[in-house]
Structure formats: C-alpha cells, structure tokens
Amino acid sequence: MAVTDEAILRIKEMILSGELAPGDRLPPEKELSERLGLSRSSLREAVKALEVIRVLDVRRGDGTYVTSLEPRLLLEAMSFVVDLHDDHSVLEIFAVRRILEPAAASLAARHAGEAELERLRESVAGVDHAADVESLVDHDLEFHRGIADATGNGYLASLIDSLSSHTVRARIWRGITQESAVERTLQEHHAILDAIAAGDAELASALTVVHVSGVEQWLRSAL
Known part of the structure; x- marks a missing residue:
C-alpha cells in the first residue's frame, strides 16, 4: 500500500472511530504526522486528496477541518x-x-x-x-x-x-x-x-x- 493511501486510511479511521467528528479541526501537521507515524509529506498529500472529495476543508491560515460529511457534499x-x-x-x-x-x-x-x-x-x-x-x-x-x-x-x-x-x-x-x-x-x-x-x-x-x-x-x- 502506498504511503499516501495509508495516511488516507488512518485519517478515515480517526473519523470512523469518533476521534474526529464533523466540524472538528485536525491537529497541527507535525503533531498528526508523529501520532500516525507518517511523514509530513505523505500526510500533506493525503489531506489534499481528502479535500478534493470534500471530506476535509483546508482553510488557509486557520487549519484543516472535517467537513459536515453530508451525503450531498x-x-x-x-x-x-x-x-x-x-x-x-x-x-x-x-x-x-x-x-x-x-x-x-x-x-x-x-x-x-x-x-x-x-x-x-x-x-x-x-x-x-x-x-x-x-x-x-x-x-x-x-x-x-x-x-x-x-x-x-x-x-x-x-x-x-x-x-x-x-x-x-x-x-x-x-x-x-x-x-x-x-x-x-x-x-x-x-x-x-x-x-x-x-x-x-x-x-x-x-x-x-x-x-x-x-x-x-x-x-x-x-x-
């Protein structure tokens, strides 16, 4: 499994487990990469991919948030x-x-x-x-x-x-x-x-x- 794919799955697991809920802000990149045991570059690519499919919302200067996860979105x-x-x-x-x-x-x-x-x-x-x-x-x-x-x-x-x-x-x-x-x-x-x-x-x-x-x-x- 590609490292980026692994990062996507790990973030998905955090959402499914309730560790991250709709509207929650993700921990800072450095903290989250260390917690997941992944490089910051692979985590960054995973966030980009999840932003495209509207699972995450990257707000420049503010942070990265889980979206509402509504079906239409x-x-x-x-x-x-x-x-x-x-x-x-x-x-x-x-x-x-x-x-x-x-x-x-x-x-x-x-x-x-x-x-x-x-x-x-x-x-x-x-x-x-x-x-x-x-x-x-x-x-x-x-x-x-x-x-x-x-x-x-x-x-x-x-x-x-x-x-x-x-x-x-x-x-x-x-x-x-x-x-x-x-x-x-x-x-x-x-x-x-x-x-x-x-x-x-x-x-x-x-x-x-x-x-x-x-x-x-x-x-x-x-x-």
Missing part, C-alpha cells in the same frame, strides 16, 4: 465526473437512473409530507410550456430533485442528484425539444406527481420507469 465529485462523460456513457447513466428514480418515486409516495408535495406542485405549475431550453432543464432538475428529497433518504437523494447534472440534462433537453416532446414530458411529470400525492407507490414507480425509459430510448436512437 461528499457526492459532488460524481457530478463532475458525469459531466465529463460522452453521449454513450450517458446511456449507462440513464440505465442507473432507471433503477434508482422509480425507487425514489415509490419512497416519496410513502413518505412525502404536505411541504414536499407543495414543492412538487409549485415546480410543475410554474413551468411555461413555451419556455427556453435552460428553463426546462431547471424545471426538470427541480422536479426530480424534489422527488428524491421527499424520500427522506439523504444518500439516495444525493446519489440521484449527482447523476442528474445540468450538463447532461441540458444536452438531452435540447434533443427532446427538437423532437417536440416537451408537452409529453410535462404531462408525465403531472402523472408522477398525482401518483405520489395519492400515496400510490407502485403507480409512481411504474410511471417513473416509463418517464426515464422514454428519454433513454430517444437518446439511444439519436446515437
């Missing part, structure tokens, strides 16, 4: 990776969404409260059918994020959000609008919302499968 790196993928990779991403989003709709139908439902209603009611592509992308992101948040499962919501980057949705919406399918997509959003509001988990899941699969099928044919 930790999965930000995945959104960046998704944006870099080409169209064929997006098909694989859609295959994953086809698994996760129906499950999210089902959970939302079971757990959504009035506040979550109202947020979804406002999202659906607020979109202009003649809006430009960017507005439609914003609506689509807001609607699916609202469903994911209504599940009550932070990790699932963050994972879905990380797979639903603005770049990917914008690329797909451009094609969909050219195919004059905006109206159909918005109707599907209405139907999914109605099923969630009715507490019908199976119907919400089934409608979401159709919704995601429709875009996936269009993209597959376009490629």
Whole structure:
C-alpha cells in the first residue's frame, strides 16, 4: 500500500472511530504526522486528496477541518465526473437512473409530507410550456430533485442528484425539444406527481420507469 493511501486510511479511521467528528479541526501537521507515524509529506498529500472529495476543508491560515460529511457534499465529485462523460456513457447513466428514480418515486409516495408535495406542485405549475431550453432543464432538475428529497433518504437523494447534472440534462433537453416532446414530458411529470400525492407507490414507480425509459430510448436512437 502506498504511503499516501495509508495516511488516507488512518485519517478515515480517526473519523470512523469518533476521534474526529464533523466540524472538528485536525491537529497541527507535525503533531498528526508523529501520532500516525507518517511523514509530513505523505500526510500533506493525503489531506489534499481528502479535500478534493470534500471530506476535509483546508482553510488557509486557520487549519484543516472535517467537513459536515453530508451525503450531498461528499457526492459532488460524481457530478463532475458525469459531466465529463460522452453521449454513450450517458446511456449507462440513464440505465442507473432507471433503477434508482422509480425507487425514489415509490419512497416519496410513502413518505412525502404536505411541504414536499407543495414543492412538487409549485415546480410543475410554474413551468411555461413555451419556455427556453435552460428553463426546462431547471424545471426538470427541480422536479426530480424534489422527488428524491421527499424520500427522506439523504444518500439516495444525493446519489440521484449527482447523476442528474445540468450538463447532461441540458444536452438531452435540447434533443427532446427538437423532437417536440416537451408537452409529453410535462404531462408525465403531472402523472408522477398525482401518483405520489395519492400515496400510490407502485403507480409512481411504474410511471417513473416509463418517464426515464422514454428519454433513454430517444437518446439511444439519436446515437
């Protein structure tokens, strides 16, 4: 095992054991390197790597802190990776969404409260059918994020959000609008919302499968 990898694992162990909690400041570099029996250079590289994936927050002139470790924060790196993928990779991403989003709709139908439902209603009611592509992308992101948040499962919501980057949705919406399918997509959003509001988990899941699969099928044919 590389020395830097060992340093990363040792810091991870400190967090898992509770020795370091979210928001805690790490001991000074010299003290921590001596405690872990590692060189300061390897520790420094480990801190850089953990900063990239948002486990640590390096504040210049102040110190290094453990972040909040919230799921959405930790999965930000995945959104960046998704944006870099080409169209064929997006098909694989859609295959994953086809698994996760129906499950999210089902959970939302079971757990959504009035506040979550109202947020979804406002999202659906607020979109202009003649809006430009960017507005439609914003609506689509807001609607699916609202469903994911209504599940009550932070990790699932963050994972879905990380797979639903603005770049990917914008690329797909451009094609969909050219195919004059905006109206159909918005109707599907209405139907999914109605099923969630009715507490019908199976119907919400089934409608979401159709919704995601429709875009996936269009993209597959376009490629």
